[in-house]
Amino acid sequence: MAMAGSTTNIRIRARCVGSGPAALIVFVTLFMVSVTDGQCPSKLKMHSFSCFGDYNTQFLNMQKSQRTLFSGVDVELLRAFCSAYMSAMSCINQLKAECGEDHHHVIDVPLINLNGATDELSFMCQNDDIYEVYARHMSCYMVHGSYSERCFHDVMNTTSRFLKRVNWKSLDDLCRDLSQVMQCIKDNIGRSCGQEAASLMDVLAKPMVRSSTMCDRHVFSTKVYSETYQRTTFVPPEGTNRRVISIRESDSYNGGGRTTLYPLILIICVVISLSTTRSKHLFYNERRI
Template sequence: MTPLLDLYFVWDKLKLLLLCICLPYFASGTCPGDVKGQIKNCFRDYEMKIEGILTPGNSIISGVDAENIRLLCTGFKYGEACVASLKSKCLQDTAIIEAELLKLTLAEEELKLLCRDDSLYDVYARNRYCYEKSGIANEKCFRDVMNSSVRIITDLDQRSVTGFCGDVDSLLNCIGGALHAEQCSKESITQKDKLVRPLIRGSQECDKSAYTVSSQKTTPSQLQNGRQSGTKGSDGTNTADYCLANRTLILSLLVVFSLVLGFS
């Protein structure tokens, strides 16, 4: 084989190699046409299971099977991972994705804290009977303080941090009093915060270091529609997602160059 033919042979093999490596990368990194529909698909299981902890008389604060909470968290974690993948593929649609997430029955930051602790399910199962005994009083607290039946509240006016967080504190104190009246364990009373906060988007910001109690209306530094703001680039995209996509592309190119050197 002449050197010229040898060169053509290597070039043909290199083109095939590039196709095999790059095609799966671009295929897996393609942004779907219907971004909004994809977000709904991501959280489909979660939305189906959320009703299992919000049924009046059988809610997360009035006694449910601990397995319902486990399934809820499984659906939530899948939805989070699915949306993270979508963001990495659709960097130009970050604002659309964030807007759609706000439409879901979702208190994202609060659910992250609830679902990251695997011991929660056993603790809840041990204290379920106590939540059942105080259930009517717990749900009455929710109606009296939040002016709502038990559901995930996503539309409260959070511009007045003092008023918003004051209501959250009042609700927690009310439910704590109901549990104490039933002589519930300290463990069950302590756990109430983890159970109540996922029912109110933005309530995780309401610790004593996150807001100042005063008569003036103030805004917490990172409270935006109940969601913490991430680090954004100058074009409004999420910097972490953008860097992840760039790193993936660079690694793919390094693999190609390594294989090319191997041919030479």
């Protein structure tokens, strides 16, 4: 009945415009708008929040897990979470397709909880091959989980947690620290579990820290010095994600140049001392003669 009324109103508007091609275009346009509005749910905000019902459950399961993505969380838990996330985003996109753009701001309200995380989760969950690879190396991730957790804690100065909100003063600081965390974890996993297991860490680590995908497009400054570290430029080899990143050089590394000078200085001192002793000996011998 409501549809018949809408069609009648459209016909009346079309008559006002006139006849011919112009009237037909107006009629079709108004009809499509009417159909779209007719499919849009009346309680739109409630429908958009209902899209995330299963996601919220799986998100809590991930956070309650004793293990993180890079320390061997159960692969089925990961699979269930990604499935729920992709379903939620599909539901949101469907609502946007059914409703006009003027309703999109209402549909996007539940996405506030995913602030700084949608790119990270999509990066991980859109790849179905991840589960097979992860399952092959899950036990090795578990064995070396404590080491990976320590890498995260020592650099970030906080415990690792799924979709962690990390306080950072600047994007440069965040990306530098993430780079150091990844280098620490991947070096150990590569030695212990193999390169395939290590390469997956690039995918698994992003959802651990919100806004981490911003570092994919960030270029570091290269000449910034402080008392504790020197920032340098590192360009990955061909075949990898060739973005410029910053690595932190430890004090022991920076002190290496100074350390190599100590033996040289010691040798010079010994030579001078021997020369002085020999000169004194010759001087006393000449006096005796």
